[in-house]
Amino acid sequence: MKKWQDNKAWFMVIPVFLVVAVSAILPLMTVVNYSLQDIFGPDQRVFVGIEWYQEALTDPRLHAALKRQLLFSSLVLLIEIPLGILIALMMPKRGWAASLSLVLVALPLLIPWNVIGTIWIIFMRPDIGLLGAAINGLGIPFDHTAAPFDAWVTVLMMEVWHWTPLVVLLAYAGLQAIPEAYFQAARIDGASTWATFRYIQLPKMRGVLTIAVLLRFMDSFLIYAEPFVLTGGGPGNSTTFLSIYLVKLAVGQFDLGPAAAFSMIYFLIALLFCWLFYQALLKVGTGDKS
Amino acid sequence: MSLKWMAWTLPTAIFFITIACLLVAMTVWQIKAPSIERKGFLPIATTPGDRLFIGLLSSAFIHLAWIGLTSLNLWIAFVLALIWMIVLMRWG
Numbered sequence: 001m002k003k004w005q006d007n008k009a010w011f012m013v014i015p016v017f018l019v020v021a022v023s024a025i026l027p028l029m030t031v032v033n034y035s036l037q038d039i040f041g042p043d044q045r046v047f048v049g050i051e052w053y054q055e056a057l058t059d060p061r062l063h064a065a066l067k068r069q070l071l072f073s074s075l076v077l078l079i080e081i082p083l084g085i086l087i088a089l090m091m092p093k094r095g096w097a098a099s100l101s102l103v104l105v106a107l108p109l110l111i112p113w114n115v116i117g118t119i120w121i122i123f124m125r126p127d128i129g130l131l132g133a134a135i136n137g138l139g140i141p142f143d144h145t146a147a148p149f150d151a152w153v154t155v156l157m158m159e160v161w162h163w164t165p166l167v168v169l170l171a172y173a174g175l176q177a178i179p180e181a182y183f184q185a186a187r188i189d190g191a192s193t194w195a196t197f198r199y200i201q202l203p204k205m206r207g208v209l210t211i212a213v214l215l216r217f218m219d220s221f222l223i224y225a226e227p228f229v230l231t232g233g234g235p236g237n238s239t240t241f242l243s244i245y246l247v248k249l250a251v252g253q254f255d256l257g258p259a260a261a262f263s264m265i266y267f268l269i270a271l272l273f274c275w276l277f278y279q280a281l282l283k284v285g286t287g288d289k290s
Numbered sequence: 291m292s293l294k295w296m297a298w299t300l301p302t303a304i305f306f307i308t309i310a311c312l313l314v315a316m317t318v319w320q321i322k323a324p325s326i327e328r329k330g331f332l333p334i335a336t337t338p339g340d341r342l343f344i345g346l347l348s349s350a351f352i353h354l355a356w357i358g359l360t361s362l363n364l365w366i367a368f369v370l371a372l373i374w375m376i377v378l379m380r381w382g
Contacts, residue, residue: 029306033297047299050357050364057358268350275347279334
């Protein structure tokens with residue numbers, strides 16, 4: 001039977017293309033335009049060339065924010081991925097207990113981001129907060145509004161509490177998809193729990209874990225609402241991540257030109273990581289281990 | 291619809307028109323002679339579209355590195371990026 005190609009299907013893409021053009025491409029072009037000008041008002045602007053890029057790339061505050069951002073994203077991955085796998089392994093596999101634990105685990109994902117920040121402000125308050133007061137009660141001085149280390153611990157705990165459930169759900173789905181025959185073979189061979197995990201469960205979860213790493217890295221790299229509500233970037237600048245610094249620059253100081261140049265650099269870094277993870281995902285899909 | 295709010299300048303207009311022309315040219319090329327993935331000096335197999343994307347992204351980083359690390363004329367970075375794009379498209 002002769003196959004023929006109907007290119008009319010391409011017309012179905014036009015609405016999506018229009019939405020993306022209006023919501024992403026035109027604003028991105030505007031940011032590029034802004035990044036090369038000094039903006040005083042809607043009709044008052046001066047072309048300054050690469051001046052804002054020079055300023056942004058030699059700005060020690062931006063370098064510090066980028067280092068903090070990379071450290072934060074790395075810590076998030078180091079904690080959330082193993083913890084998510086561990087919780088998924090411990091969850092019931094079937095029956096009402098499996099459904100109940102899935103619902104309970106997913107609860108933090110349903111809470112709006114700014115509410116998460118508010119919850120953790122109250123939870124960690126050194127005077128009346130449940131955990132903050134408890135830690136202080138043990139004789140360990142803890143105040144996330146005054147000590148940078150405490151602020152980092154709080155932001156990390158909040159992030160882990162909020163987003164580890166996503167890793168759990170993905171890992172759980174990966175575990176459930178492994179055929180029972182693999183486990184039967186492992187039992188016949190007398191494989192230990194660790195060997196079963198190392199040589200059956202972990203390789204079989206490779207695809208979902210790559211997606212989890214991609215999602216968690218990108219989300220944590222672009223994080224804004226939760227730390228902004230919780231610490232406002234402080235104490236000092238200790239939790240000022242890239243997005244918080246960007247908003248301070250654009251909205252706080254109304255430096256639209258420098259903020260636009262900063263946004264472009266931020267966008268390019270995010271795009272680079274996105275592409276690298278996308279390549280990793282493609283390799284997982286083809287089973288290429290190189 | 292007025293596009294004044296986008297704060298256009300001549301250099302950025304030329305930049306985006308060039309990118310748009312490149313994309314149109316690549317699309318026409320793809321329709322006329324459908325490409326296949328091939329392996330060059332890059333560690334992954336790529337289509338011409340992949341190489342264009344990698345080339346544009348890496349060119350952006352070449353320019354950023356030039357601005358951040360040197361005070362030399364940016365046109366030198368532009369020429370380097372152009373050479374890199376040609377090498378990548380041909381042998382990447």
